[in-house]
Amino acid sequence: MKIALDAMGGDYAPEVTVEGAIEAAAEYDIEVILVGNRDALEESLSGKKYPAGRISIHHASEVVMMEDQASVAIRKKKDSSVRKAIELVKEGAADAAVSAGHSGATMATALYVLGKIESVDRPAIATKMPSLEGFFILLDAGANIDCKPENLRQFSLMGNAYAETVYGVKNPRVALLSIGEEDTKGNELTKEAFKLIKPLDINFTGNIEGKDIFYGGADVVVCDGFIGNIVLKVAEGLAESIIKMLKREVARAATGRLGYLMLKPAIKNFRKQTDYSEHGGAPLLGINGVCLISHGRSTSKAIKNALRTASEMAAYRVHEAISRSLDLKQKS
Template sequence: MKPIVVDAFGGDHAPKEIILGAFLAAKEFNLDIVLVGKRHEIEKSIEIISKDFSSNLAQRITIKDAPTVITMFDKPSVAVRKRNSSMHVGMELVKHDEASAFISAGNSGAVMAIAMMVLGKLKGVSRPAIGALLPTINGSVLLLDAGANVDCKPIHLLEFSIMGSVFIKHMLGIQKPKIGLISNGSEPGKGNSLVIKSYDLIKSSALNFYGNIEGNEIFSDKVDVAVCDGFVGNIILKTSESVPSIIGEFLKAQISKSLVYKIGYLLSKPAFRMLKKKTDYAEFGGAPLLGVNGACIVSHGRSKAYAIKNAILKAAKFASLDINTKIEEAIEKCSALKYIQRGVENAI
């Protein structure tokens, strides 16, 4: 496999934690990594970090110089003009087949915009989307779109459903992923105009469509892919990310009030550790940018080494399974169902 490109200057803890994550991935998964960013600063960090690893491992880490950093405050329209940024230079490596995948914990809007410009869209895809894996009772659910497209049409939600189904089938091994459409009611006919039209469209496809799901059903294992526009998806994502920390703070405050509570906490500590691990975004590594012509993973801005390591693993698996080719094939197959004959011309 060609190397995985990592934006060494994306995220709150760049470059040290990003580089450490690259070393961990190279060691654990036997992968080659290209770190993109300011060469001098990367070299200084590598000099310190590599002391804890074998000299042979350091040979699996190479550097691609990129003097400009895209900040979290840069608008996408500004970011795309920074041609010598770590994001832009890194994606160019993927575009020219010098690397298998690209990862960044930086500005997600900038990643999306630069990916659209440099990598382009997959054949048949009109709107790439961010897919966020969220924990459920017994597994996980792919939330799609998690923030790339705040305004959508029914045809876009059908595309998200197809891409999500392919991703889950091959990445998680679920042969017939169930697709759920997020709405304010489970009955057909509930929801706004977008949801109502999308319901009929997705139902008429060959996908394993479960139907509408409400917000309280997203984490219940009823579906494998939860589909919505990026406005709704991003609110769900940000809200769900805040819940574990709020519960943790609440428990800390209550436990400190009673000796009995403290003893109970000590006895239950393994269970709390398991809960924390299951709900920790670092376990998922990052969110795939589905629909762009290249493997691209967007990691959380707060990602540290462990999260970056897992993102690299996800990117490597995405590339090795050739998910993008499978998405194109699924889109093409669905296109053969004759959208226009099913009255979809107004949805495009």
């Protein structure tokens, strides 16, 4: 598999992106195309050891900055690293693209360059989140701020195909995030969406409440991108705060230091379960190709894992599975 990495994207690029690429090339059967300023990338690579032929550079003269507007980036920065990386996928020179840069610009560029799957109106970000049972897929995690019921219907189909194809979940339980389990509970958007999702030929289990998503009540949780992003961030902030509060409580206890030492391995394992860097990135579902969006704060480990995840998705040809599934389920 050949993955095009936006080597200039992310808070610690290009040092950390290059480092992640080297780790991925050493560990997995992946070829990484580093896309970005040739001089800067050659400098980051110099003196480093990596498998010959598994890392190459594709020059791009511009970089989308965090303060750039996504639409402006598309119009004005035609030679940006993220644009070039995604164009390599379009041309067939790469199987997937990964970027830890400006996520809005990455989404807009992926949509512009690769286009949408025919029966999809709006692509969605699908994020894997931990639960007591293992994990669930939350979508949309932030691509679409204001949604229509039809968008949520399509998210449910895309999430279903994604969970089945990539994670091998049989007959995934697809649920709609709402404020009560009863069919009639929800806001205007979810109540209308409920009616559209119910007749679909998927295992729709109805509404799910916020407290139940982490208990493992569903494999796919559908919501609009505004709420999805808030849920994602609330979970991130709360998990971090709880660990801090627990540490503080343990330190306060009579058995302080010893208690902390005992807790440490548990926290480490727990962090591993909940750490975004373990899977490294979230795919943009609904576009004609594989494109992963990584956290701006990605470490080299996160980049390495994003490259692995991207190669898996390319191998599963996720976008084709989604397209087939949508065509099939739409008609049913």
